[in-house]
Amino acid sequence: MDVTLETEHAADARRKEEALAGWLRERSPVLLGFSGGVDSAYLGCIAVQALGREQVLAVIGRSPSYPAVQWATAREVAERVGLPILEIDTHEMDDPRYAANPTNRCYFCKSELWTLLERVATERGFTTILDGANADDRTDWRPGAKAAGEHSVRSPLAEVGLTKAEIRYLSRAHGLPTWAKPSSPCLSSRLPYGTPVTAPRLRQVERAEEALRQLGVLGDLRVRHHDDLARVEMDRRELDEWLEPARLAALRDAVARAGFERVALDLRGFRSGSLNVLGGVSAA
Amino acid sequence: MSAEALRQALAALGIHGSVEARGALAILTLNGAGASLRDPELRAKAVALASEHGFTNLALEVSDSPGEGAALHRD
Numbered sequence: 001m002d003v004t005l006e007t008e009h010a011a012d013a014r015r016k017e018e019a020l021a022g023w024l025r026e027r028s029p030v031l032l033g034f035s036g037g038v039d040s041a042y043l044g045c046i047a048v049q050a051l052g053r054e055q056v057l058a059v060i061g062r063s064p065s066y067p068a069v070q071w072a073t074a075r076e077v078a079e080r081v082g083l084p085i086l087e088i089d090t091h092e093m094d095d096p097r098y099a100a101n102p103t104n105r106c107y108f109c110k111s112e113l114w115t116l117l118e119r120v121a122t123e124r125g126f127t128t129i130l131d132g133a134n135a136d137d138r139t140d141w142r143p144g145a146k147a148a149g150e151h152s153v154r155s156p157l158a159e160v161g162l163t164k165a166e167i168r169y170l171s172r173a174h175g176l177p178t179w180a181k182p183s184s185p186c187l188s189s190r191l192p193y194g195t196p197v198t199a200p201r202l203r204q205v206e207r208a209e210e211a212l213r214q215l216g217v218l219g220d221l222r223v224r225h226h227d228d229l230a231r232v233e234m235d236r237r238e239l240d241e242w243l244e245p246a247r248l249a250a251l252r253d254a255v256a257r258a259g260f261e262r263v264a265l266d267l268r269g270f271r272s273g274s275l276n277v278l279g280g281v282s283a284a
Numbered sequence: 285m286s287a288e289a290l291r292q293a294l295a296a297l298g299i300h301g302s303v304e305a306r307g308a309l310a311i312l313t314l315n316g317a318g319a320s321l322r323d324p325e326l327r328a329k330a331v332a333l334a335s336e337h338g339f340t341n342l343a344l345e346v347s348d349s350p351g352e353g354a355a356l357h358r359d
């Protein structure tokens with residue numbers, strides 16, 4: 001993954017990082033919704049550097065929609081940057097409004113998460129609750145942002161204008177292992193809107209993606225759940241290789257073992273928010 | 285949005301198979317001899333054709349029987 005920036009842009013990114021540190025100092029102590037992904041890992045790292053670890057707590061929300069491998073990564077990353085963590089169980093799956101999988105599903109998930117974090121913040125005396133949304137996140141369909149607004153959750157990366165590319169660049173400069181990590185939204189995002197979110201469906205997706213990683217699929221990867229059919233989206237650069245017959249057969253077997261009757265490989269490759277496009281809530 | 289129209293358009297490109305529509309998703313199953321979808325240029329043309337026919341996604345079904353789906357005969 002190329003995360004080099006032109007000199008001018010690199011300087012701009014560093015200025016934004018200084019602004020971020022200043023922003024955090026004005027709002028300390030902070031409680032961070034933490035997934036261990038590129039954005040929250042970077043934010044946690046800067047928060048610890050700017051405020052010290054006593055003024056920061058990262059909270060991991062655990063649920064069936066959060067892949068087990070990601071929990072492990074989140075713990076690992078937190079340990080590496082010296083970020084204190086708290087793990088809590090979230091129960092969005094018990095909310096029928098979430099389980100029905102409407103187009104604003106993320107709103108109900110985030111409402112649950114931020115309600116729990118508000119409680120933690122009050123109990124432990126944290127002034128500001130943060131998420132890892134960045135400046136690019138404002139362009140896609142993100143109903144979860146509405147829930148964040150309702151719970152006074154702040155998005156400092158977005159507020160200082162840091163884009164994903166800049167966050168990757170700065171993450172690498174800080175030696176964070178997440179700098180090249182593909183984005184990893186929750187497993188429910190693999191189900192088309194209207195397909196009920198159930199634990200067995202999420203497990204199918206998780207098992208299929210894990211199997212494909214073990215086979216050696218690199219970069220962005222999503223197994224989209226279309227009932228009996230799994231539609232695999234992978235990085236376009238990987239497609240040439242995986243369309244080779246023997247590898248394609250291995251891919252099919254791996255996904256079929258996760259419980260799908262039919263397996264298809266998307267010929268356009270990975271697209272963030274692909275099911276938003278299929279569901280007609282964002283442009284093709 | 286017509287699966288049959290897309291099938292015919294793909295055949296004209298040298299991609300022979302059947303097309304199943306699931307909403308805006310087109311699922312292509314190759315039926316044997318035909319051009320190789322490992323060619324990025326041809327793949328891009330196929331995806332563009334799907335788009336022209338109203339589909340947001342074109343996916344290649346990977347069959348478990350040799351000679352279908354996975355069989356890209358010119359490889």
